[in-house]
Amino acid sequence: MGMQPDQAPRRRRQGPATLRGKAIPSTTTDQRLLDSRGPSDWVHTDPWRVLRIQAEFVEGFGLLADLPHAVSIFGSARTKPDSEEYVLAERIGEALARAGYTVITGGGPGIMEAANRGAGSTGGVSVGLGIELPFEQSLNDYVDIGIEFRYFFVRKTMFVKYSQAFVVLPGGFGTLDELFEAITLVQTGKITRFPIVLVGSDFWGGLLDWVKNQMLPAGKISQEDLELVHVTDDPDEVVDIVTRAHETQARLLEERAAQDELFREGGNGS
Numbered sequence: 001m002g003m004q005p006d007q008a009p010r011r012r013r014q015g016p017a018t019l020r021g022k023a024i025p026s027t028t029t030d031q032r033l034l035d036s037r038g039p040s041d042w043v044h045t046d047p048w049r050v051l052r053i054q055a056e057f058v059e060g061f062g063l064l065a066d067l068p069h070a071v072s073i074f075g076s077a078r079t080k081p082d083s084e085e086y087v088l089a090e091r092i093g094e095a096l097a098r099a100g101y102t103v104i105t106g107g108g109p110g111i112m113e114a115a116n117r118g119a120g121s122t123g124g125v126s127v128g129l130g131i132e133l134p135f136e137q138s139l140n141d142y143v144d145i146g147i148e149f150r151y152f153f154v155r156k157t158m159f160v161k162y163s164q165a166f167v168v169l170p171g172g173f174g175t176l177d178e179l180f181e182a183i184t185l186v187q188t189g190k191i192t193r194f195p196i197v198l199v200g201s202d203f204w205g206g207l208l209d210w211v212k213n214q215m216l217p218a219g220k221i222s223q224e225d226l227e228l229v230h231v232t233d234d235p236d237e238v239v240d241i242v243t244r245a246h247e248t249q250a251r252l253l254e255e256r257a258a259q260d261e262l263f264r265e266g267g268n269g270s
Helices: 029-034 046-064 084-098 111-121 152-162 173-187 201-215 235-269
Strands: 011-014 017-020 070-074 102-105 126-131 145-149 166-168 196-199 229-232
Touching: 046 145, 046 152, 070 084, 070 111, 070 173, 084 102, 084 111, 084 196, 084 235, 102 111, 111 126, 126 152, 145 152, 152 173, 166 173, 173 196, 196 201, 196 235, 201 229, 229 235
Parallel strands: 070 102, 070 166, 102 126, 126 145, 166 196, 196 229
Antiparallel strands: 011 017
């Protein structure tokens, strides 16, 4: 015999979710919210993490929304202040700030500190996007606007959303991660094409040779993909590459807007 109406499994709606039978909790959502007793494990569950992630996006967007044109600078946190690479990063930060760009870094020591320091030395805006790590690493003293993130992917979104170029100095796995993500996003058209500049031809030369001699002949990338990346050792050339790319992009946008306007006028005339 089929199930009688009074034998139907219990059912409860909880917002967009539907629960039946044994899946129905013994208390309601309001009860669990308002009851101060019981375990606190719920603050470590995935639904609660979603709210934290949302809060990080809101905080980041709110803090950075009014930034002028910005360039993100990446490189090793292990770079010493008395090294040539530190001095080079400082000069790049200063040159970009003089050209009117906000400088964004990961907010830590090494290359990041140097770039923030250089930007601040000439009155530019210096931003640090920090990350919670197992070892203590606070924002460096040269950050004007800073925020600490729990989640790497939220932080990465901020770098991409508020930067018009990436400048990458010698670094480790974290630097490589940022570099290849940027190349991938530009290559696949997920973001508007912007310049990616590698600083340090000796450091990056072996990697680029491998890309050209292995990936390209194997058909894994195209010749056009190689043109996404620029290499230089000169701070002034970094600025030149970035500004020329933005001038070209602005011109293309103007031409596209003019074409759209002609199309609209033609449509109205018909």
